[in-house]
Amino acid sequence: MSLVDNPLRDPKDRRLPRIAGPCSLILFGVTGDLAKKKLVPAIYDLANRGLLPPGFALVGFARHDFGTAKFANMIKQAAKDGARTPWSETVWKQLAAGIRFVPGEFDDDEAWEQLGKTMAELDEQQGTGGNHAFYLSIPPGLFPVVVSQIKKHGLAESSEGWRRVVIEKPFGHDLKSAEELNRIVGEVFPRRSVFRIDHYLGKETVQNILAFRFANGMFEPIWNNHYVDHVQITMAEDIGIGSRAGYYDGIGAARDVIQNHLLQLMALIAMEEPVSFNASSLRIEKQKILANARPPARMDLHTARAQYVGGWAGGEQVLGYKEEQGIPQSSMTETYAAMRIDVLTRRWAGTPFYLRAGKRLGRRVTEVAVVFKRAPHQPFNKNDIEELGQNALVMRIQPDEGVTLRFGAKVPGTTMEIRDVNMDFAYGGAFVESSPEAYERLILDVLLGDPPLFPQHEEVELSWKILDPVIAHWDKQKDIDTYSSGTWGPESADKMLARDGRTWRRP
Known part of the structure; x- marks a missing residue:
């Protein structure tokens, strides 16, 4: 792969790649799905792109006593199964030279002493120079x-x-628990050394929100409450909880994705222009939005939660949430959550942000839809515009990454009939460079010590301040709504928008 083709180039000189220095990544939870399906393939792809040095080392820590040789084989298979770049035995041999494994429980002092010895050996044998990152995939x-x-x-x-x-x-x-976690971590590591991973922020399409807003003069003048009617942020999954019952039940859709992914997307959409795109400037502007965001005053009117029940999804019959293995019949955990958030700034006051996330919905899609107000005067007959909706700008985060602009156009013919049409931009069709997987970018940023895409503890705590009142309201309820698998959520969510004279966009 040539330097020109490298999608993770040095921003100071686009001809040069950003290459990490000698270091190790110590991976806790290395036998889990995240490590095998995302982290290990991302590490291999970084190495294959020439972005990891010969002195890079990967250390696994787990209770299973694999031994380094068996562990290396497991890593190799995971890399082969999930890599996005072509397989290279030469690259693998370079990676394998730095692979180590330490067996033990997390409370086993002997195992931790062995880990310390392993790190010292890597400093000597691999030249890691005391540079070590602890990755808590647990x-x-x-x-x-x-x-x-x-x-x-x-x-x-x-x-x-x-x-x-x-x-x-x-x-x-x-x-409360976020504050306690931040206290514990802060007593051990300085702020600059703490990297909180939100993999959505590593996606090219999420970062394109900043480029789209601040590189194009045509949109920013209308990016405010004078022209924007409302914003819808959707994260829909067509799958159920799968094997995640132990994690998911008691967490739910709001804690799982709204508190982090969707509120971060909202902050990027609503923030003011930063003075630069360094970590400090971005953080300041995002924090301003989260600090001025408010949950609805009437929780009963502007929030909705529900569980999926059995039905047809993707052409096959599927189980309901309470029929999934490991889920108790008494569970009140939501698999669908929706809420209205108001951002009380001069730019956005009066323009609501509607956030929704759910499982077993109509299809897998994550998008941000900026819906504009209707023209103040439309000199057309009512019949001419009966099929005309509101202008909308839709940023598709996944899976069909791109941007769609919906506007009205005249239908060919002798009458003045106006209908919605779409103008589409697709990443895959516009750029020949392959987009790096989100974890590639984030792992590289950790090794480089580059923090722009990582939320700091202030953002985390502000997000919980927005969500906690909603969760507290739901905890007082004695029942929970349901929706059929394969649909777009409960009737209560539709009524939530209908009260404001709006409807959910059908992705």
């Missing part, structure tokens, strides 16, 4: 014990190099 309940062990055994500090910690979502269960 359930959030285990974060405190792992971080405490890192501190106890002196692994967070070094006389040379750097130490960093990577934390996967969810960042707490509510505001």
Whole structure:
């Protein structure tokens, strides 16, 4: 792969790739689905793109005593199964030279002592120079014990190099637990060394929101409450919970994706122009939006939650949520959540943001739809515009990445009939460069110490302040709505928008 084809080039010189220096990534939870399906393939692809140095090392920590050779074979298979770049035995041999495995439980002091020895050996044998990142791909309940062990055994500090910690979502269960988690992590690692992963922020299409808004003079003048009627942010999945019952039940759609992914998308859509795209400037503008965002005053009118029941989805009959293995019949966990959020700034006051997320919906899609107000005067007969809707700008995050602009056009013929038409931009058709997978970009940013795409603890806590009142309201309810699998959610969500004289967009 040539430097010109590299999608992760150095922003200071587009001819040069951003290559990490010698370092190791210590992966906790290496036997889990996230590690095998996302992290390991991303590491291989980074190496294959020439973005990891010969001195890179990957250390696995798990209770299973694989031994390094068996562990390396497991990593190799995961890389082969999930890699997006062609397989290269030469690249693999370079990676394999830096692979190590440490067996043990998280409370096993001997295992942690062995990890410390392994890190020292890598400094000597691989030349990692004291540079080590701890990646916590584990359930959030285990974060405190792992971080405490890192501190106890002196692994967070070094006389040379750097130490960093990577934390996967969810960042707490509510505001109180998020504050406690931030306190625990903050006692061990300085702020600049803490990387909270929200993989949505690593997607090219999410970052394109910033480029779209601030590189094009035609949109920013109408990006406000004078012209925008409302904004809809949707994350729909056509699958159920699968094997995630142990994680998902008790968490639900709001905590799982609205608190992080969707509120981050809202902040990017609503934020003011930053003075630059460095981490500090972006964070300041996002925090302003989250600090001024408010949940609905009437929770009963402007929130909705529900569980999917059995039905037809994707041409096959599927189980309902309470029929899934491991889900109790008494569960009140929502698989669909929707709510109205108001951003009380001069730019957005009076323009609501509607957020919705759900499983077993009509199809898999994540999008942001900016719906504009109707023209103040339309000199047409009523029959001429009966099929004309509102102008909308739709940013598709996945799976068909791109942007659609919906506007009215005259239907060919002798009458003045106006109908909605779409103008489409598709990433796949416009660029020959392949988009890096989100975890490629994020892992590389961790190793480089580059934090623009990582939310800091202030953003996390502000997001919980928005969501906590909604969760508290739902916790008081004695029942929960349902919706059929393969549909677009419960009737209560449709009524939520109908009260405001609006309807959900059908993706």
